[in-house]
Amino acid sequence: MKYKEKIMNIIFFAAACTSILAVALICLFLFVNGIPAMAKIGVFDFLLGKTWKPNNIPPSYGIFPMIMGSIYVTAGATILGVPIGILTAVFMAGYCPKGLYRILKPAINLLAGIPSVVYGFFGLIIIVPLIRDAFGGTGMSMLTASILLAIMILPTIIGVSESAIKAVPQNYYEGGLALGASHERSMFFVVIPAAKSGIMTAVVLGIGRVIGETMAVIMVAGNQPRMPAGLLKGVRTLTANIVIEMGYAADLHREALIATAVVLFVFILIINLLLSLLKRRAK
Numbered sequence: 598m599k600y601k602e603k604i605m606n607i608i609f610f611a612a613a614c615t616s617i618l619a620v621a622l623i624c625l626f627l628f629v630n631g632i633p634a635m636a637k638i639g640v641f642d643f644l645l646g647k648t649w650k651p652n653n654i655p656p657s658y659g660i661f662p663m664i665m666g667s668i669y670v671t672a673g674a675t676i677l678g679v680p681i682g683i684l685t686a687v688f689m690a691g692y693c694p695k696g697l698y699r700i701l702k703p704a705i706n707l708l709a710g711i712p713s714v715v716y717g718f719f720g721l722i723i724i725v726p727l728i729r730d731a732f733g734g735t736g737m738s739m740l741t742a743s744i745l746l747a748i749m750i751l752p753t754i755i756g757v758s759e760s761a762i763k764a765v766p767q768n769y770y771e772g773g774l775a776l777g778a779s780h781e782r783s784m785f786f787v788v789i790p791a792a793k794s795g796i797m798t799a800v801v802l803g804i805g806r807v808i809g810e811t812m813a814v815i816m817v818a819g820n821q822p823r824m825p826a827g828l829l830k831g832v833r834t835l836t837a838n839i840v841i842e843m844g845y846a847a848d849l850h851r852e853a854l855i856a857t858a859v860v861l862f863v864f865i866l867i868i869n870l871l872l873s874l875l876k877r878r879a880k
Contacts, residue, residue, distance in 0.1 A: 624862070631859035634852030643856065649822040651842070651850040658853040660860065662824045666739070666832035667808060667864070669825050670818070673743025674750060674807045679800055681747070682754030686799075689755070690762040691784045709752035717816035720745040725817055732829050737819035740828040745817055746810060750803035757802060761795020762788060801872045808864055811836040835861045 635643050638658045646659020685705075689698060724744055729736030765788050773783030789796070811834075819831020820841060833841075839854050839861075846854055 627855065627859050627862055630852060631856035634849065634856040635859075637849060638853060638856075643853070644860070647824055649838070651846070651853065656850070658849075660835065660838070660853075660857055662822055663833050663835045663838045663857070664860065665825050666818075667834040667836075667861075669739055670742045670746065670814065670832065670834055671804060671807045673739065673828075674746035675800070675804055677743060678747030678750045678803060679754060682751050682799070682803065683758050683796060685751070686755045686758035686762060686796075687784060687789065690759050691780070691788070705752050705755050708748075709756065713749070713810060713812040714816075716745060716749050717813035720813060720817040728829070734829045735819065735831070737817055737831055738829045739818065739825060739832045742814050742818040742832070742834075745813055746807045749810065749813065750806050753806055754799045754803045757799035758792070758796045761792040761799065764795065765791045797872060797875055801868055804868055805865060808861065808868075809836060811840050815840065835864075 643658055643660060644664070645661050646657060647661050648657040648659045649662065650657045689701060693701060720741060724741050725736035727736075728734075728738065728741050728744075732740075769787050769791050770783050773787040774780075778786065814834050815837045818834065818837065820833045820837055821831040822833045822838065825832050835857055839857055843851070843854050
């Protein structure tokens with residue numbers, strides 16, 4: 598048994614080291630190739646420039662419109678998706694009848710397994726015409742992208758939030774009832790605050806999915822590299838900018854796209870750091 602435990606410890610340690618090495622290599626590749634491009638273009642011209650025209654003479658590599666597009670689309674998807682996801686998780690954890698739960702749970706798991714391109718087709722065929730008929734314009738807009746991404750993050754938020762709520766000890770809920778609270782007050786004022794850390798993790802995972810999503814956004818957002826001009830106007834996100842132009846980019850243009858990936862990577866790091874700070878405050 599001791600030898601088996603030692604062997605398993607070595608395997609687990611090797612797996613952990615492999616994961617760390619993979620992250621380190623990705624970071625090294627991004628920063629080695631991206632930082633020099635920022636230096637050539639100029640950090641402020643790159644981050645705050647409002648014109649992205651790599652084929653012009655001279656070329657312009659300003660990604661500020663894409664940064665704002667990513668922020669606006671992420672904010673819209675978060676505003677739409679997070680409340681629905683958390684409330685659905687509360688319903689499934691504390692209110693859902695067993696018969697309905699057997700249907701609802703597999704359906705949510707199925708949503709998590711649908712490929713991004715299928716979501717994109719759904720948005721292109723269903724959501725885009727609805728937005729176009731209701732509000733005018735082409736239908737390919739920031740609003741459409743936000744709605745589609747809100748749908749895409751629901752399985753993540755629901756699944757993680759439900760697990761966090763169910764992980765709260767039952768005596769918390771029973772204690773609330775013993776003090777005279779109703780079922781609803783015990784759930785919303787005792788159980789959910791106790792599960793706050795897990796719910797925050799679900800929200801951050803959802804936001805990470807939104808920021809990193811590419812294919813579905815390309816299909817419904819309009820892909821216009823300009824400053825966002827309204828909910829019904831087209832936008833281009835950082836991920837879409839990389840995917841659309843990487844196929845034919847060369848030299849400084851290619852390096853600028855890798856530098857865009859560095860900015861995206863830093864966004865994810867900031868979100869994770871904020872989550873860590875919020876967890877420490879909660880403790």
